[in-house]
Amino acid sequence: MPPKVxxxxxxxxxxxxxxxxxxxxxxxxxxxxxxxxxxKKSLTVVHAGDxxxxxxxxxxxxxxxxxxxxxxxxxxxxxxxxxDFLKSSKAQVVLTGVRAESGESSGMxxxxxxxxxxxxxxxxxxxxxxxxxxAAEVLLALPRGQRRSVIVSLPFIATVDNAAAEARQTAFxxxxxxxxxxxxxxxxxxxxxxxxxxxxxxxxxKRLKVVKAKTAADRMKAATAKPVGGGGKVMKNETAAxxxxxxxxxLLEEKVVR
Amino acid sequence: xxxxxxxxxxSSGLLRRDPRTEWIARNRLHPLHSSVVSAGQxxxxxxxxxLRKNPHVIGFIGPNGIKRIDRANLSAAGLNSKKRxxxxxxxxxxxxxxxxxxxxxxxVADMIGGRLTSHDKDILGLAHQLVAENKAADKGNxxxxxxxxxxxxxxQFDLAGVDRLLHITGQEFEGFAPEARLSALMxxxxxxxxxxxLFPDSIHGGTDLACRLASRLGERPATQAWQxxxxxxVSRGASGSCDISRETPRxxxxxxxxxxxxxxxxxxxxxxxxxxxxxxxxxxxRLIDQGQIEVDSNAVPLAEAEFILSAGNGIxxxxxxxxVAAALRATExxxxxxxxxxxxxxxxxxxxxxxxxxxRVYLAVGISGAIQHMQGIGQCDKVVAINTDAGCDxxxxxxxxxxxxxxxxxxxxxKLAQEHYSSKEQEKSDAA
Numbered sequence: 001m002p003p004k005v006x007x008x009x010x011x012x013x014x015x016x017x018x019x020x021x022x023x024x025x026x027x028x029x030x031x032x033x034x035x036x037x038x039x040k041k042s043l044t045v046v047h048a049g050d051x052x053x054x055x056x057x058x059x060x061x062x063x064x065x066x067x068x069x070x071x072x073x074x075x076x077x078x079x080x081x082x083x084d085f086l087k088s089s090k091a092q093v094v095l096t097g098v099r100a101e102s103g104e105s106s107g108m109x110x111x112x113x114x115x116x117x118x119x120x121x122x123x124x125x126x127x128x129x130x131x132x133x134x135a136a137e138v139l140l141a142l143p144r145g146q147r148r149s150v151i152v153s154l155p156f157i158a159t160v161d162n163a164a165a166e167a168r169q170t171a172f173x174x175x176x177x178x179x180x181x182x183x184x185x186x187x188x189x190x191x192x193x194x195x196x197x198x199x200x201x202x203x204x205x206k207r208l209k210v211v212k213a214k215t216a217a218d219r220m221k222a223a224t225a226k227p228v229g230g231g232g233k234v235m236k237n238e239t240a241a242x243x244x245x246x247x248x249x250x251l252l253e254e255k256v257v258r
Numbered sequence: 259x260x261x262x263x264x265x266x267x268x269s270s271g272l273l274r275r276d277p278r279t280e281w282i283a284r285n286r287l288h289p290l291h292s293s294v295v296s297a298g299q300x301x302x303x304x305x306x307x308x309l310r311k312n313p314h315v316i317g318f319i320g321p322n323g324i325k326r327i328d329r330a331n332l333s334a335a336g337l338n339s340k341k342r343x344x345x346x347x348x349x350x351x352x353x354x355x356x357x358x359x360x361x362x363x364x365x366v367a368d369m370i371g372g373r374l375t376s377h378d379k380d381i382l383g384l385a386h387q388l389v390a391e392n393k394a395a396d397k398g399n400x401x402x403x404x405x406x407x408x409x410x411x412x413x414q415f416d417l418a419g420v421d422r423l424l425h426i427t428g429q430e431f432e433g434f435a436p437e438a439r440l441s442a443l444m445x446x447x448x449x450x451x452x453x454x455x456l457f458p459d460s461i462h463g464g465t466d467l468a469c470r471l472a473s474r475l476g477e478r479p480a481t482q483a484w485q486x487x488x489x490x491x492v493s494r495g496a497s498g499s500c501d502i503s504r505e506t507p508r509x510x511x512x513x514x515x516x517x518x519x520x521x522x523x524x525x526x527x528x529x530x531x532x533x534x535x536x537x538x539x540x541x542x543x544r545l546i547d548q549g550q551i552e553v554d555s556n557a558v559p560l561a562e563a564e565f566i567l568s569a570g571n572g573i574x575x576x577x578x579x580x581x582v583a584a585a586l587r588a589t590e591x592x593x594x595x596x597x598x599x600x601x602x603x604x605x606x607x608x609x610x611x612x613x614x615x616x617x618r619v620y621l622a623v624g625i626s627g628a629i630q631h632m633q634g635i636g637q638c639d640k641v642v643a644i645n646t647d648a649g650c651d652x653x654x655x656x657x658x659x660x661x662x663x664x665x666x667x668x669x670x671x672x673k674l675a676q677e678h679y680s681s682k683e684q685e686k687s688d689a690a
Binding site for chain 2: 105124146153198200201202215235240243248251
């Protein structure tokens with residue numbers, strides 16, 4: 001792979017699902033990992049937020065010499081400063097996680113960046129196979145472990161799925177020694193967010209299975225009877241080949257055999 | 259004695275009495291008495307038109323001579339079965355009619371495998387909740403529109419709550435085509451100006467399309483919304499650790515079980531006017547779909563495999579079974595017996611003490627269907643059974659059951675699969 005590709009990975013502060021402590025975000029770590037695979041040492045890792053955050057050292061400990069920080073307050077809007085940064089950075093591939101683990105975690109940032117920069121967006125990437133002649137071949141992670149191959153023209157933005165290669169271990173010492181480039185940017189406040197009310201997540205009510213039986217006998221039946229799938233087709237007297245053909249037709253119709 | 263079939267209407271419409279059946283009906287000692295009495299179970303009206311019930315014909319004499327009343331109708335072959343079936347047919351849910359709607363709520367469905375998912379149905383239910391709220395606030399009547407792309411195998415749109423249907427078909431919308439779909443949605447937006455756009459917040463493409471539409475329209479959507487009314491929305495934020503409540507935006511991405519699906523109304527399912535050819539499908543699409551690529555089906559976790567070929571005690575030729583699974587590109591599963599006997603690893607076991615699978619198609623070979631196994635496949639859409647026992651539970655559950663020795667059917671299946679894939683290869687090499 002030619003080392004000329006400019007790759008930018010955007011990282012955010014993660015949140016441990018059990019303890020709630022801040023950590024290296026799962027998908028952002030994978031975005032850095034994928035970026036390191038594509039462009040080795042020339043990868044640019046960008047964080048919009050607090051430059052003093054100790055978690056950034058965990059990203060830097062993945063083998064980065066430097067990390068770019070666009071400082072802004074917690075209630076700031078990351079979008080305009082990232083657009084300005086990417087416009088001036090000659091980036092060809094921008095990698096982000098699918099959803100942040102803190103803040104609104106709407107997953108809209110890559111889409112808004114793509115819209116404002118006029119670049120294509122590839123959702124849920126598992127791997128970037130090749131980049132040549134201004135186009136990249138990308139593997140998308142589909143549900144149920146499937147993969148789809150897509151060709152996209154450079155420059156593009158990709159969100160990195162959990163199916164991508166796991167982020168490497170971070171090294172504490174090199175992380176501390178990494179150099180932080182803190183740029184001077186104007187922060188924009190997120191006005192809409194100020195009107196929201198944010199509270200701790202309430203547990204969602206479980207959906208109850210309501211038996212809509214009119215008589216006691218029907219209720220008894222619903223509670224005790226084995227579910228019987230009605231209307232199934234049973235083939236008894238045909239030849240084995242015909243039976244196999246019927247099964248194969250069903251598989252084709254359901255598109256599990258492609 | 260008009261409750262007995264002693265009267266019948268002739269072709270001329272005259273009622274003719276049959277004195278012999280009347281006599282048999284009166285004579286309880288007559289050998290044909292019970293059959294004559296049970297034949298006249300229809301509705302009986304007295305001379306004044308009142309509905310009459312004959313308490314003497316209810317129930318039957320059990321084997322030990324005690325009168326039994328079968329209220330649960332378990333022996334359905336008995337007296338009332340015909341009448342019950344007739345009633346069930348007549349039950350028709352009330353039709354929800356929307357004429358000349360003042361506005362629309364668009365629901366863009368995932369339609370996995372061409373059918374509405376339960377997630378889609380919940381969102382249709384939520385759309386109707388919003389419609390009801392709008393109606394209560396005198397904001398006019400609003401129709402719920404289902405927007406779906408590609409092939410559809412769904413037959414019950416009316417019961418799911420679809421007032422209007424926008425079915426967009428065409429080669430360019432098939433497969434992975436977010437850009438083409440987005441331009442179709444933009445066209446719909448321009449044409450109908452819907453009140454709300456509702457999307458499933460799912461990994462099947464709903465979230466992706468919704469984010470694209472929201473960023474194109476420059477609107478701020480609510481993602482992972484789970485409590486939605488016409489005025490306020492509660493959605494999850496910070497990876498599900500907090501609730502954000504805000505005003506309901508126009509574009510919503512909804513979590514599963516956000517509302518109850520429609521259950522007791524029918525809907526019109528009228529096609530909405532939409533010209534597919536006018537969608538701006540340009541050459542400017544920058545994502546080119548190369549199609550799905552083959553993955554090692556046995557590397558896919560059993561719990562999320564799409565197509566499982568599962569083996570039980572009825573398999574004798576295990577080499578053949580593995581070969582067929584490879585030929586069909588199916589993930590292998592097994593029943594407990596096959597695992598206990600050492601033919602398959604424990605990690606492949608399907609059922610209560612193994613894995614609960616969610617396959618779209620589950621092909622059970624030689625599995626009779628213990629209840630623990632049936633629990634494990636409860637979420638599968640289509641079940642196909644190959645078994646020698648026509649009376650087993652798996653055959654009852656199956657959508658397609660084949661009564662035959664597994665070896666012969668598997669051999670024929672193997673041949674079909676090999677022919678299919680080799681012809682595919684041939685086409686590919688011809689095209690290249």
